[in-house]
Amino acid sequence: MKEIPEYEKDLASIRNMMERSAKFISLSGLSGVLAGIYALAGAITAYYIIHYPISPFHYRIYSVNAPETLIKLIIIAAIVLAASLSTGLWLSHKKAKKNGLSLWSPSSRKLLTNIAIPLVTGGILILIMLSTGHFGLAAPASLIFYGLALIQGSANTVDEIRYLGFSEIILGLMSALYPGYGLVFWALGFGVLHIVYGAIMYKKYDT
Amino acid sequence: MKNPFENLDKVLEHRVRLQIMSVLITNDGYEFNALKDMLGVTDGNLASHIKALEREKYLSVSKSFVERKPNTKYKITERGRGAFRKHLDALEAVVKQQK
Numbered sequence: 511m512k513e514i515p516e517y518e519k520d521l522a523s524i525r526n527m528m529e530r531s532a533k534f535i536s537l538s539g540l541s542g543v544l545a546g547i548y549a550l551a552g553a554i555t556a557y558y559i560i561h562y563p564i565s566p567f568h569y570r571i572y573s574v575n576a577p578e579t580l581i582k583l584i585i586i587a588a589i590v591l592a593a594s595l596s597t598g599l600w601l602s603h604k605k606a607k608k609n610g611l612s613l614w615s616p617s618s619r620k621l622l623t624n625i626a627i628p629l630v631t632g633g634i635l636i637l638i639m640l641s642t643g644h645f646g647l648a649a650p651a652s653l654i655f656y657g658l659a660l661i662q663g664s665a666n667t668v669d670e671i672r673y674l675g676f677s678e679i680i681l682g683l684m685s686a687l688y689p690g691y692g693l694v695f696w697a698l699g700f701g702v703l704h705i706v707y708g709a710i711m712y713k714k715y716d717t
Numbered sequence: 718m719k720n721p722f723e724n725l726d727k728v729l730e731h732r733v734r735l736q737i738m739s740v741l742i743t744n745d746g747y748e749f750n751a752l753k754d755m756l757g758v759t760d761g762n763l764a765s766h767i768k769a770l771e772r773e774k775y776l777s778v779s780k781s782f783v784e785r786k787p788n789t790k791y792k793i794t795e796r797g798r799g800a801f802r803k804h805l806d807a808l809e810a811v812v813k814q815q816k
Binding site for chain 1: 732735736739740742743744747748751754755756757805808809811812815
């Protein structure tokens with residue numbers, strides 16, 4: 511028979527194993543903050559391409575109709591996405607290594623498959639919208655589908671991701687109500703929200 | 718009052734076995750190498766504890782080939798689920814009694 515503190519340790523280790531094996535906890539908060547900064551930089555560049563010198567809060571809808579502007583915007587979005595993904599992978603890999611975990615685990619695989627379904631669906635829909643000239647709903651759709659993907663994935667990672675998902679959906683719906691302000695909502699959703707939630711996660715889990 | 722120590726499962730008193738069961742109860746199937754990474758134990762250590770749990774029919778083993786490499790997956794059985802739950806209740810009772 512073991513001593514009582516040993517049984518308490520048993521209970522603690524059960525809890526620890528259940529959490530560690532079910533959830534991907536190596537997600538780096540700092541990479542969220544950086545992704546937000548990249549998105550803001552991207553949004554500012556996009557503003558100079560399509561709106562400048564008109565204020566970003568000024569209503570415009572005809573701005574992206576020129577094909578060369580659209581291509582420039584798609585390139586900016588692709589650079590922001592690539593930079594965010596590689597920063598996220600790199601910092602999460604570092605964090606996983608520090609905790610003696612592997613980045614490629616059953617929980618991270620589950621997280622990725624869950625996220626991929628709404629994300630790929632939304633991505634294809636947005637490409638269809640852009641190719642058929644429905645520019646007005648591209649920004650709201652990207653926020654809404656991203657939010658849905660986060661909620662779908664939140665079962666397999668930290669709780670903050672769920673709240674981030676809900677915030678993105680609300681912002682996306684508001685953005686759909688105010689067409690022409692896509693860039694502002696996009697900057698809020700992918701820039702400001704990432705910085706806020708990334709900072710919360712960094713403070714809670716990384717330090 | 719009944720002695721809660723009697724309800725503890727002898728097989729599950731080993732911490733590594735308890736951890737294996739904790740992983741298997743939250744996940745629907747887990748493979749050997751992932752389990753090894755999760756627990757941070759050696760091949761031999763993990764294999765011997767898995768064998769002990771298999772003997773009690775607390776888990777089931779399925780072997781297959783993934784990209785020509787052997788892949789061994791473990792699943793908790795209904796019997797294992799019941800035993801784990803009972804052991805967990807007993808652990809809680811033991812700790813509570815001392816407080």
